[in-house]
Amino acid sequence: MKKLFVTLALVVLGLGSAKAQFDLGSLASKLKDAAGDLVDKVGEETGSSELAAGLDALLGAILPETEIPGTWQYLDVAVEFESGDALTQAGGALAAETVEDKLAPMLTKFGIKPGAFSFTFNEDGTATTTVGKKTVKGTWSYDKEAEVVTLGLNKKEYKVRMTVSGDNINILFEADKLLDLVKTISAKSSNTTVAAIAAIVKTYDGMNIGFECEKIK
16 A cells, blocks of 8 residues: 555656646646545455545645745644554644644744744755744755754744645644744743743653745745
8 A cells, every 4th residue: 555655756756847837736636536546446455544544644745945945934833643552642632633733822922823923945055034023034944854954043943744734834843842933033021921831842752843834926
């Protein structure tokens, strides 16, 4: 079954390779359609649950390096677990949704809210993070082997995973690094809110937290 999913991913990604602009929405749609076809073909042999798990993995695929440059604007909190075991232990999707619901209003107190927070990755390796009227300049580079972006801000480095999330992407940090990032880029601070966020991110092991974003230019 794994070979089927690898083949599916390669075929679908191959269909879009000729386009100048990587279409995230189209990719997600094609994957879902192709998965539906596979259900009909392999049905009882493998089980729909395995197919669904494979589809979820594909939709969490790493964003191609060539598609990283641009400005990505914040939409909502994003949570992903590093392994299926961690996800199961944490209560599955419900745990992720709980973390997202709790963090979103807290982050607004730091100015991190839709329309007011964005990341810009330039072709020359420079980067900027904007929160309201505050802009923090930095750098970025891509590690092809590890498939992670190293984001440098205020002499600090953050390892970032950028994954496809439907029509958008998730920009994800290790949970224990998120709080440090928030304090680095925000012009505001609140000891109470900082403590509350710290309590949440320490609750789950193997959790990556970040931001669901859309590309605006």
